[in-house]
Amino acid sequence: MGKKQVQASAQSVGFLLVPGFALMSYAAAIEPLRAANLISGKPLYRWWHAAPGGKPVMASNGLTIIPDTGVGTDRDADMLFVCAGGNPATFNDRHVFAWLRKLARRGVTIGGISGGPYILARAGLLDGRRVTLHWEHQPAFSEAFPEIAVAPSLFEIDGNSITCSGGISALDMMVALIERDHGRQLAAAVGDWFLHTHIREGMGPQRMDLRVRLGIADEKLLRVLRRMQGNIEAPQPRAELARIACVSVRQLERLFRRHLGHGIHRQYSSMRLERARQLLRETTLPVLDVAIATGFSSSSQFARAYRRNFGEPPSRTRLSG
Template identity: 55%
Template sequence: MPHPRGQTRRGRTEVPAERPPTRIGFLLIPDFAMIAYGCAMEPFRAANDLAGTTLYQWVHVSPDGGPVRASNGVSILADHGASQSLAQPGSLEVVFVCAGGNPAAFEDPATLAWLRAEAARGTRIGGISGGSYVLARAGLLAGYRCTAHWDYIPAMAERFPRLHLTRSLYEIDRDRCTSAGGTAALDMMLALIEAAQGRALAHAVAEWFLHTRPRAGGEPQRMSLRERYDTSHPDLLAVLDQMERSLEAPLPREDLARHAGISVRQLERLFRSHLGRTIGTHYLGLRLDHARRLLRQTPLSVLDTAMACGFVSAAHFSRSYTARFGRSPRQDRGRPTAGRPTG
């Protein structure tokens, strides 16, 4: 009976000549997303099982050495604390930082110093979802292409304007690798396994997890506007795209209609019939959602946030914000993103 290409007669996937296992550290930041962590860690376990040998070993690290609670309430025991002496220098070859919730609120100088020390030793450093934010705080993404979950990108761009920040699923740039989180972490780990162990093993791992089409790093994170709004009307899609690109300087209805080549009345009808709301209501919602991300994830003042979202009056911004979210901008500043599905 023929065997799948790249597999031995025992069903194990062939890998390059034996070498010491790659040592990986998973630094878990409180409120990390379990799905992103699982998609980052499980491919290495599967690679070991499918290869029939220990290719990868891993430890869990927390800021203080204690258990770390994920956003879903599950806690994972840590093997070490970042503020403690982890082991001899060079004991880890890769460190992945897993974070979710509101990584902008994470304040632990000892953990950031440990990450910088690992990077200085030549350890490959990775960020999963909000972990990229933590790496940026540590100053470890300067000069590298990087990405993060789309919910964090606006705040990261505001706080770290010099970052080469993309909206890709993942970025692997020399000794830095960052993932948007969620299932994108699985795609990035498959790419790393392929680079180290070969395509056959990476494909076997993908199939093991029923991931029949591993995605390239440059693929988009979000659904298209057509899928997100469940509409295929070209004029409406053109205007929705223009709105999302113009949050800081909102365009008048006349300019939006002119961009689509229709009248304001026609555009208003499109919004009501396809989205069930007016142009103004939809645009205001986009700007307020953007404001909420900036308030929670950046040190911008309420006034600066208002201006960054196209409000000329702090009072108008505060009234609109409170009406939408039931909390004032000041009450929401730095508030954890509990209940949000950020991966």
């Protein structure tokens, strides 16, 4: 992470908890700070919590945290992390956005964890930055902010802007920040403290490789599945997929049935409909736009396929999202 920087006093770290925030991501971000203080025997970090309206804020699992302050506080902060989960696309609090912009103008490092980067983007703080966020939120984010390039990485530290995909990657991110500020030895000790024996670099992948996730070893099939995954809006014809695998269409169909239990069309349809479900839950895109973004030619065609797959119309998924 570069040269060790000596800190004259404890860094103040704020956590803005948005209702529905992911508790694991938050815990993985704050606990390494506590461990760094305990292991070093010095108050290297101190922290505080804010929430919209200053009211108790509930995590996605139902646990409630009482914040120290509301949004707009003038408390000192070297860094502030926005912790969000659930459906960050629906969060639209102009007071929060204005406060975040004010902190950024003051030189505070602003971070977003899991769905937090979505809120930073809505505040206008991610333009021209290297950005990542949880893979579940990426399709909706890219539809809402097509001008912001998203990397499928664990975390990104770009000057005074930090974005993190969430989950356990928040621990990797904090260990990287501790190493930057206080050296490799302390960072390694913090990793050991949490039995995290393999600290991952920021550019590591968020998700398991398809080989592990699906339990498939056939390289031809894996090449095709990756191409399908990367072409949801414009589905590739079977002949093109077969060309990628260097087999005939008939042979490719056999590979799908042998390893996945169904054919190419069903697999592709399932992948596209899962993406549609994410967009319905996490964006306010009209149903027709969701249909087009997932490769369907009309909203009626999309609605029929969606109901067959999930047993409910797209409108019901949106209402329950």
